[in-house]
Amino acid sequence: MIDPLIHAALLMTTPILLAAIGGLVNRVGGIVNIGLESMMLTGALVAVIVSADTGSVVLALLAALVAGGIVGLLMSLVVTRLAANEIIVGLGFSVAVAGLVRFLLKSVYGVSGTFNPPGVVMLPRIDIPVIADVPILGAILSGQDPLTWFAWAMVPVTAFVLARTRLGLRLRAAGSAEMTARALGLDPLASRDASTVFAGAMSGLAGAHLSIGVVGLFNEGITGGRGFIALAAFYFGRNRPWRTALGALLFGFFEALQIRLQGRGVPAELVQMLPYLIVILVLTGLGLANRRRSGSSS
């Protein structure tokens, strides 16, 4: 009973975590990326196409990563070089990419809504002998796909890079004091662009996880607002990688719980609302806590 839930929770966490890590780095660099959803959607579609065409999971993941990164770069250039508002541009990308995807499916593949080409190769599962039979631990460690391992490995890596490397320091400076960074001879806009490309690439992988990691096909609603849940996760994490991972896990858990609660008498639509409701509750609680803290210090 509990083991399948844990396993499902981790599976649901992976795309949120990937996108959230990307969004976190982007935010540290000075852009709140509302367009994560569009980069996820791009990655999901590209992964299915490349996987079906080549039969190679590695190529599919690479393609999703690059495609997401390109969407990220486009969005970043509009924000940093044309000084457009990042919220509007992010929303615009989310809407525009969704429309473009629908158009491509229709015009190139002649399908609408769902694209299910033959020969899609899914992400493999990594079973770990012995541990697989240990309760709970087996559900956590065994039978996960490589992207899940990658996503969790990226948490300490991101923490280290941000805190301890030249790259991370300059990104933090670019994000919080652009003028100062420039006065010291840095190029804050380039740092910012790089962080958005990273966010796009991570979101591309997140999309690939949804399409070739979970269901094996593409659907235009496949991302289901997970780009926005990722946004909530890194806000919850206050730019800290481990806290952000905790937020992603929380939302992943309720996603899994929601799936298991379906068909148990509660209307499905209400149950499906659960993860999103939790996002609102968590962010509200966070806001109240912030207010109390700033109130007591003044």
Place this chain on the structure above:
Amino acid sequence: MSAPASRTRIGARAIVRRFGPVIANDGIDFAAAPGTIHAIVGGNGAGKSTLMRILQGVDRPDDGSVILDDREVRLTAPADAFARGIGMVHQEFMLVDELTLLENLILAREPVHAGGVIDRRKALAEAERVAAMAGVTLDWQMRVADAPVHIRQILEILRLLYRGADVLILDEPTAVLAPTQVRELIGLMRRLKAEGRTILFISHKLDEVMNAADSITVIRRGRAITTVLPGETSKAKLSEMMVGEPVELPLVHPAAPHAGVPVLAIDTLVARDGRGLPRLGPITLNLYPGEIVGIAGVAGNGQDELAAAAAGLGEIDAGSIRMDGRDITRARTGSFRDLGIAYLSADRAGDGLCLSASIRDNFIAGSEHAPAFSKSGLLRLRAIHEGARRALDTLSVRYGAMGDPVKSLSGGNQQRVAIAREFERKPRILIAAQPTRGVDIAGIAFIHRQIVAFRDAGGAVLLISEELDEILSLSDRIVGLYGGRITGELDRSDASVERVGRLMLGEKAA
């Protein structure tokens, strides 16, 4: 670093810089020897900041040149100046609040291991090295956001040392410091000088200049008037050289003697600045109808706080403000205005005007509920337009269209819009803080006439200005402000540059 043989580490030779018809630098010469503290003093608009921009490579002279190590050079960019060892600490600090002191120190010049991982041990060792050089100790892991302002300033100086600068330009460095911190800063400057570094100390606080500098160049109206040694001069002589002779403006007639009750009575008032530091008081000052009281003082001696308090914007700790005998100390800003106190702010872009809003909207700001301009919650656009046009024409404001943003106007015309707005309310008291800052000569004369006309019609004016000329030519009474306290009062007939200068420098009136 610098060639020890050079006689001039940094200097200027006949530097000229024009902006249209305005000549900001009109042939400036100075020379700072290596290993000295060289002060550059001058009033607002004397041309100090233009000169600094040129020395830093941000701006280029139209004529003349920068001298480095006895040779004429052309600085092409700030990076060029920096490569030649010139670094500057601006009044606005260039620090990243979110980062630690150490991270700010090394930012853009990080010592790294392979793979770009920051070598923390080396960074800390370097930090300790520059700190020891300057004779200070810092908590390097503290975030800048949590660091007090004098620590931030020291960090800025240490960063210049870390990056290898040996000429340090400090722009009004003591403006943000408390007196004990000023002493510490001067100590730090002396230690750096002993290290062989050259310091350009831009200031208009003559106490500190006399105390710290090895030589002093006085700049007035774009010209270097003279360079003197502190031992050869005095604060009074310096201030006289900074100000020059007052321009005679024969438009002020002695006002009638004070009639009975003050319209504004400030009693043992104590106020803080925006950072919460005590800056003003206790001071007691009465303002009578039909007079202009000029507040003379060097910037940062409590003028801003006095203006804010009198306009109902201040952080008041103690004491009271009464208008017609009624206590308004704790009243809202709106009440001050409704009672008839008008305010021309020294900070036009901040709280004087809304620069991005239209001329029309600025004109009615604060009066948008007045029956003349609104009816049942809707603005009466035609009435507003007519009212604004009439008022602006009266003040000869030159503008394109009423809907243009105020920032499209020149400084002088912006100030006229502010005056039009304030006078439309038919005030009885005018708080005029630096009313002609950034205004050209013709505009200055016009604004002065407006202030005098207001006084002649029975209004009371509190005139706060760093321009001694302005104080001397307009005021019926002159009150000196120094260190937040009143140093003395002079009647118009007794006032002279020397006597007012002494009041500004904290010496009691004889």
